[in-house]
Amino acid sequence: MSRNIYIYILVSGLVSFIIRALPVTIFRKPIQNKFVRSFLYYVPYVTLAVMTFPAIVEATQNKLAGILALIAGTVAAWFNQSLFRVAVICCAVVFIVELILV
Amino acid sequence: MKTFYFESKKTAFKEGLRDGLPIGLGYLAVSFSLGILAKNSGLSPFQGFLASLLNNASAGEYAVFTLIGAGATYLEVALMTFVANARYLLMSTAVSQKMHEDTPLIHRLAVAFDITDELFAIAMNRPGYINPYYSYGAFTLALPGWAFGTAFGVIAGELMPLRLVSALSVALYGMFLACIIPAARKNRIVAVIILICFVLSYVASTVPVLAQISSGTRTIILTVVIASLAAIIFPYPEESDE
DSSP states (O other): OOOOHHHHHHHHHHHHHHHHHHHHHHOSSOOOOHHHHHHHHHHHHHHHHHHHTTHHHHHSSSHHHHHHHHHHHHHHHHTTOOHHHHHHHHHHHHHHHHHHHO | OGGGSSSOHHHHHHHHHHHHHHHHHHHHHHHHHHHHHHHHTTOOHHHHHHHHHHHOOHHHHHHHHHHHHTTOOHHHHHHHHHHHTTHHHHHHHHHHHTSOTTOOHHHHHHHHHTOOHHHHHHHHHSSSSOOHHHHHHHHHHHHHHHHHHHHHHHHHHHHSOHHHHHHHTTHHHHHHHHHHHHHHHHOHHHHHHHHHHHHHHHHHHHSHHHHHSOHHHHHHHHHHHHHHHHHHHSOOOSSOOO
């Protein structure tokens, strides 16, 4: 069964908006539930980490390039380089490694 | 409603433009790689533009495009969007605390529309209540940067040599790293959890039963399980930045 891309976009856009709009319109006091607070605190790190590895290694033509990009990006982010700079460093590493290996 | 802000609407808007410029430029570059992924999932430049304009989320859109490419159900897409963007619940909650309680609903909704990691950071960084016009100034450059960057990615992804596509396709992961690693440096528990995520994510992608379900669903399962366990074992470290 083929699905409509515009419906996919609408569904995701609607969910994205509701997530952002609900708390700002409903909550005026801090959430007290400790589990919910803790869960929400960890969610970004867990989701992003899970999506980064091993996907970064599989995205490139050469696996070694992906591994080196992961290491270089981690080091750059560790030293608080900006979002933009970390992204550029990862790209540069892949480009250079694949220039040599592929 | 002017009375509880430090500056006039016009000044706030201008300051928003100023702070939004580097963010918009960064978005333009980073969302380009998102466009490449969108193209691989069968989206047109306009569809990429629209998806970015409505979602404003790197991880969320990444997940959505991957699911579209895999022919997932609408429900899967809704669930994944929710899980990948769950952090905005927390950010929006923080924003709600920093808004004057008389802020009209329309301004609340408009400010909420583009709560992203970066725009959230600059809004929370200012003294006093959030002035919606400051946010609108920043959105004026950030929104087009993100949306057009995605469309350019869909268009140019086709024209670009494989070598460049391969290099740019890791930009997004670089961005993810930039979001999680600084927190790992500040908080050892976060660092350990990230490592555990890497290991479990790798294991899940190779173990026969788990490897067969879609990568999106795998991400939902892993996120809910790991974040829940982390929340139980290491309850919220009070007052962290993000």
